[in-house]
Amino acid sequence: MSTPLRCTVYYGLRRFLLLAPTFILAPATPYRRLTPTLLLSCKGPFQLEVNDDAPRFVRAALIAPKVLRRRVIALDSDMVIFDLPMHSVVTTEPVRVLEFERFAPLLPALSEAFPGKLPAAEADRLFDAAVRLVDETPPEPHHDPRIEQALRLIDELPFDEVTVTELARRLGLSPSRFRHLFKDVTGHTISHYARWAAVWRACSLWSQGRRLTEIAHEVGFHDLAHLDHAFIEVFGLNPSTVIDPENVTLIRCT
Numbered sequence: 001m002s003t004p005l006r007c008t009v010y011y012g013l014r015r016f017l018l019l020a021p022t023f024i025l026a027p028a029t030p031y032r033r034l035t036p037t038l039l040l041s042c043k044g045p046f047q048l049e050v051n052d053d054a055p056r057f058v059r060a061a062l063i064a065p066k067v068l069r070r071r072v073i074a075l076d077s078d079m080v081i082f083d084l085p086m087h088s089v090v091t092t093e094p095v096r097v098l099e100f101e102r103f104a105p106l107l108p109a110l111s112e113a114f115p116g117k118l119p120a121a122e123a124d125r126l127f128d129a130a131v132r133l134v135d136e137t138p139p140e141p142h143h144d145p146r147i148e149q150a151l152r153l154i155d156e157l158p159f160d161e162v163t164v165t166e167l168a169r170r171l172g173l174s175p176s177r178f179r180h181l182f183k184d185v186t187g188h189t190i191s192h193y194a195r196w197a198a199v200w201r202a203c204s205l206w207s208q209g210r211r212l213t214e215i216a217h218e219v220g221f222h223d224l225a226h227l228d229h230a231f232i233e234v235f236g237l238n239p240s241t242v243i244d245p246e247n248v249t250l251i252r253c254t
Contacts, residue, residue: 006020006021006022006247007019007020007023007247007248007249008020008113008114008115008116008248008249008251009248009249009250009251010113010118010120010123010251010253011203011250011251011252011253012123012124012127012252012253015035015082015083015084015085015127016082016083016203016235017080017081017082017083017113017123017126017127018079018080018081018083019078019079019080019081019110019113019114020074020078020079021076021077021078021079021114022074022075022076022077022079023046023072023073023074023077023079023081024072024073024074024075025069025071025072025073025237026070026071026072026073027069027070027232030068030069030070031068031069031232031233032065032066032067032068032069032233033063033065033066033067033069033083033233033234033235034065034066034086034188034192034193034196034234035065035083035084035085035086035196036062036063036064036065036084036086036088036089036091037062037063037081037082037083037084038060038061038062038081038082038084038130038134039058039060039061039062039063039072039079039080039081039082040059040060040079040080040081040082040100040103040106040110041058041059041060041074041077041078041079041080041100042077042078042079042080042107042110043076043077043078044059044077045057045058045059045077046058046059046072046073046074046075046077046079047071047072047073047074048061048063048071048072048095049069049070049071049072050063050067050068050069050070050094050095051067051068051070051094053094053095055071056095056097058097059100060097060098060099060100060102060103061095061096061097061098062089062091062095062096062098062134063094063095064091064093064094064095064096065086065187067094067095078114080110082127082130083235084127084130084131084134085131086186086187086188087186087187088131089131089134089135090135098134102133103130103133105129105133106126106129106130106133109122109123109125109126109129110126113126116249116251120251120252120253121253123251123253124253127253143185144181144185146171146172146173146181147181147182147185147186149170149171150167150171150178150182150190151186151193153167153170154167154190154193154194154197155197155200155201157194157220158198158218158219158220159194159195159197159198159219159220159221160220160221160222161220162190162191162194162220164178164179164190167190178190195230195233195234196230196233196234198219198220198221198230199219199227199230199231199233199234199235200234201218201219202215202216202219202227202231202239204252205218205219206250206252212224212227212239212240215227227239228240
């Protein structure tokens, strides 16, 4: 069961912020995200289960990428979930429990964000502030111009047109060298990143009021079922749930 009730979602390229008075995430199949996730409960502890660990009750936690997520239960808690950009924070633990008080500077903006009254530009600054509060010393960027180019290409291409051979040719690398370098710089396989990027491209088309089936084909998925599966891998939620205007307010950021 996955139930974000009456939630507000601010979304932009490679990141989103979800705010919900009550949030229940208990998927039939546990899943892993490729990005770090910051969870904050403004009104009291929430239940969190990852990997095979026992349930823990916390108010602020950072979940590392690729950690198996089993359950989040936050009843009447004013739950805040930041899905942060890749490599924006560093954590060597599957879950890092944090002091909720360190995030007090975010509360005024979050109080505006819950009803969807925070301007999109302010939401962008809120993301940056959240990252700084998680880690005062940000990680050293691991840049490689060839991989930066590969990321841009993957972001632009439909998922079904992303091939290791073609990307490697454009970068002047052998396929095996490209695979190794990509994994070394990003921490992810090319196919995983491409699926993730395609889901974010699908998100960018929501505000155009188009049918999900059309969006699935445009971003390179064979059909809506494949988009649904990839979307759940990224967010733990079905796309039809997230874009339901009866319960969800979607606000596009930069």
